[in-house]
Amino acid sequence: MIAETVCSAVSAAGLGVAVVTAYRKRFLAAARIAAYSLIPIGLVMTGVVGWLADTAFSPVAWAGFGVLGGAWVLFATTRAVERRRGGTRQERRSARAGEQRGAVAPASSVPSLGPAARRTGRPAAAPPTGAGDDFSDIEAILKKHGI
Numbered sequence: 001m002i003a004e005t006v007c008s009a010v011s012a013a014g015l016g017v018a019v020v021t022a023y024r025k026r027f028l029a030a031a032r033i034a035a036y037s038l039i040p041i042g043l044v045m046t047g048v049v050g051w052l053a054d055t056a057f058s059p060v061a062w063a064g065f066g067v068l069g070g071a072w073v074l075f076a077t078t079r080a081v082e083r084r085r086g087g088t089r090q091e092r093r094s095a096r097a098g099e100q101r102g103a104v105a106p107a108s109s110v111p112s113l114g115p116a117a118r119r120t121g122r123p124a125a126a127p128p129t130g131a132g133d134d135f136s137d138i139e140a141i142l143k144k145h146g147i
Contacts, residue, residue, distance in 0.1 A: 003049050007040035014038075 014037020022030035043049050055061040086092060 003053050004044045007044045007049060011037050011039075011041035 015034060018030045018034035018037060021033055040049075086095070
């Protein structure tokens with residue numbers, strides 16, 4: 001009963017603020033304030049406030065929330081362990097079977113390191129930083145267009 005009274009008072013106060021805001025010719029802000037102030041009374045009228053009040057003072061409901069929280073913790077823990085191990089049991093089993101058969105292709109004699117791992121030749125030299133080189137690209141474009 002008190003929750004419904006408080007929600008009604010909050011809605012009435014919000015609508016009062018909305019009227020004052022509309023009086024000051026700020027109609028968009030007034031409409032937004034009115035929308036926010038109608039939420040508490042709408043929750044009371046739909047019965048959500050009564051349901052929340054009954055749930056808040058029910059030990060069975062809190063025990064249910066505890067069970068749900070424990071289930072979530074177990075689920076998150078098992079997912080974290082599964083990610084650290086590298087997948088599901090079937091994926092690990094197939095990976096072990098692949099290791100036993102040999103993971104290197106039969107025709108390869110050199111391990112494949114990828115293009116970034118091997119370096120061929122010397123590293124590229126830095127371009128000289130002369131004053132004439134700064135505008136060489138621009139000069140080429142201008143000459144191309146006949147300017």
